[in-house]
Amino acid sequence: MVSPRRIGSPDAKNRAVLIDAAERLMLEHGYAAVTSRRVAEKAELKPQLVHYYFRGMDELFMAMFRRRAEAGLEVQARALKSPQPLWALWRFGTDPADAALWSEFIALANHRKALRAEIAYYAERYREEQTKAVASVLERAGIGPAELPPVVAMVLMTSVSRVLVLEDALGMSAGHAETFELVERYLRRLEGEPA
Amino acid sequence: MVSPRRIGSPDAKNRAVLIDAAERLMLEHGYAAVTSRRVAEKAELKPQLVHYYFRGMDELFMAMFRRRAEAGLEVQARALKSPQPLWALWRFGTDPADAALWSEFIALANHRKALRAEIAYYAERYREEQTKAVASVLERAGIGPAELPPVVAMVLMTSVSRVLVLEDALGMSAGHAETFELVERYLRRLEGEPA
């Protein structure tokens, strides 16, 4: 038998409490600080409970990521329905807390196949929905797919916002103000002044 | 006294051997795998030697980063002297091994002040030298700083290359080919066909 040990039900209250604790720990001290003992301490539960609700630490990381990713998809869906989806995405992409968690998960995923696949899966879904919504904005602004394919617009915007936030967290600033200005000038051209 | 313990000299042979081992370990299994024992094992030395040459693991990480960063500055300086600095930077920025180490250091730096400052310091130096070199390329191509400030060109190029490489490592591909095409079309306009 592969897994003779029993496991707690997916919607037990303490399971969610543990994920909450793990998330805060990861944000405050990085993924390496997410150990069964520390998670339990933060959740005010016994360390062994982590192993009751999750087969191992990897499964906990996976649960953390999936919960965040699903919530994010809903937030993005609302943003894309707004009258100014590009402005909404731009603000969405420059949120510092999200960026910090993102870089932790990326580093973790570098060496964990299952998590890597999960991140790729969700990231493609985010991009797919962005692309669909943005296509019509570009069309309305008279920018054809030959000049700028919608998916490229999303790759560029994602890249720039992510790197700016990340560098900002590092304490860097060279070129940031000028880049913000250029991006926002372009957004104004496409969607007008932000609401 | 803050540090009564003795420490190995900075250019002892085994010190470099330990940094080599740590770097390979970080690349292969992530920063969390860089423990004194594993580093020593890979270097074929005793674990306690790590603590002889470095005050703690943080100092080892710092030494790793600094050595890489200095070497990278020299590589970049050569790239910037080439007849096509933008093409050279573009290739430079899309190297997968560099990208993997970069994301490990970023995640580490999220929670270590000294490393964070060191990364910011070097990153600003990289950008500064890029900006100086690229300014004349843009000028020659008739693109004034009002249209595209050189530093913004570098922020954009860095961002896009980094995210593309990172997503590629994740197994993502949506929008990549199209983005590559657009970037390289632009580079051709500025510097002509790559050598």
Place this chain on the structure above:
DNA sequence: GTCTATAATCAGATAGAC
């Protein structure tokens, strides 16, 4: 100046009690 023996702590995991 270089390295080792050893301490003190913390990690993940599981069998078994309620």
Place this chain on the structure above:
DNA sequence: GTCTATCTGATTATAGAC
């Protein structure tokens, strides 16, 4: 179905030997 007592091994760090 929920939780605990406990094992086994890894990790950092230091005092002291060569």
